[in-house]
Amino acid sequence: xxxxxxxxxxxxxxxxxxxxxxxxxxxxxxxxxxxxxxxxxxxxxxxxxxxxxxxxxxxxxxxxxxxxxxxxxxxxxxxxxxxxxxxxxxxxxxxxxxxxxxxxxxxxxxxxxxxxxxxxxxxxxxxxxxxxxxxxxxxxxxxxxxxxxxxxxxxxxxxxxxxxxxxxxxxxxxxxxxxxxxxxxxxxxxxxxxxxxxxxxxxxxxxxxxxxxxxxxxxxxxxxxxxxxxxxxxxxxxxxxxxx
Numbered sequence: 001x002x003x004x005x006x007x008x009x010x011x012x013x014x015x016x017x018x019x020x021x022x023x024x025x026x027x028x029x030x031x032x033x034x035x036x037x038x039x040x041x042x043x044x045x046x047x048x049x050x051x052x053x054x055x056x057x058x059x060x061x062x063x064x065x066x067x068x069x070x071x072x073x074x075x076x077x078x079x080x081x082x083x084x085x086x087x088x089x090x091x092x093x094x095x096x097x098x099x100x101x102x103x104x105x106x107x108x109x110x111x112x113x114x115x116x117x118x119x120x121x122x123x124x125x126x127x128x129x130x131x132x133x134x135x136x137x138x139x140x141x142x143x144x145x146x147x148x149x150x151x152x153x154x155x156x157x158x159x160x161x162x163x164x165x166x167x168x169x170x171x172x173x174x175x176x177x178x179x180x181x182x183x184x185x186x187x188x189x190x191x192x193x194x195x196x197x198x199x200x201x202x203x204x205x206x207x208x209x210x211x212x213x214x215x216x217x218x219x220x221x222x223x224x225x226x227x228x229x230x231x232x233x234x235x236x237x238x239x240x241x242x243x244x
Contacts, residue, residue: 080117080146082154084161085178086110087140091171094122094134094141102172103141106165110145115157117146147180159184 090099103123122133122141133142147154158180
């Protein structure tokens with residue numbers, strides 16, 4: 001009996017809270033709408049830039065053997081955290097003068113960056129290894145760079161380096177790729193998806209606010225219906241107490 005009485009008291013208090021909320025909405029509908037608009041605007045101001053503040057890492061388990069091996073290679077042998085691949089494609093053979101000049105220029109630029117641990121290319125590797133970095137038609141050469149900075153910072157460094165070296169000109173085509181650039185694309189796509197989700201959520205909110213703004217006659221009818229609903233809640237609360 002005591003448990004039922006406690007449950008009845010809790011139900012009555014809940015109904016009382018709902019009654020007060022309903023009364024507040026009826027007495028000050030425009031204030032409620034204004035507060036909702038301000039809250040939505042504040043949420044948008046703080047929510048839209050969140051994509052730029054989210055961490056770009058988290059793809060690997062730091063306790064896994066792969067992560068531990070990568071950390072060992074980075075610390076002991078100077079290997080980068082992630083690989084960045086750059087292809088140089090020429091109209092003719094990559095061993096020609098113009099293609100070689102472009103390739104070596106990119107290699108020197110990468111070596112000058114403090115965020116690149118090591119660089120291997122079709123123009124600087126030993127002959128046996130260099131042949132593996134050349135396409136079958138001999139028109140494309142590969143540059144492999146190890147980017148440091150961990151999962152989070154390596155993406156930023158790779159993106160900056162890609163913007164510097166990737167270009168088209170003088171018949172040459174330079175493109176960037178590899179794990180580093182894949183991670184960059186994943187992060188950028190996630191940021192765009194987050195923005196789209198925020199934009200999708202705005203129309204229903206705006207529609208609900210517009211529906212709440214009624215002409216005077218409609219608001220009067222709404223108040224009458226709300227009064228009936230409040231009386232019904234009160235009656236149910238009293239009935240529950242009488243049953244107990």
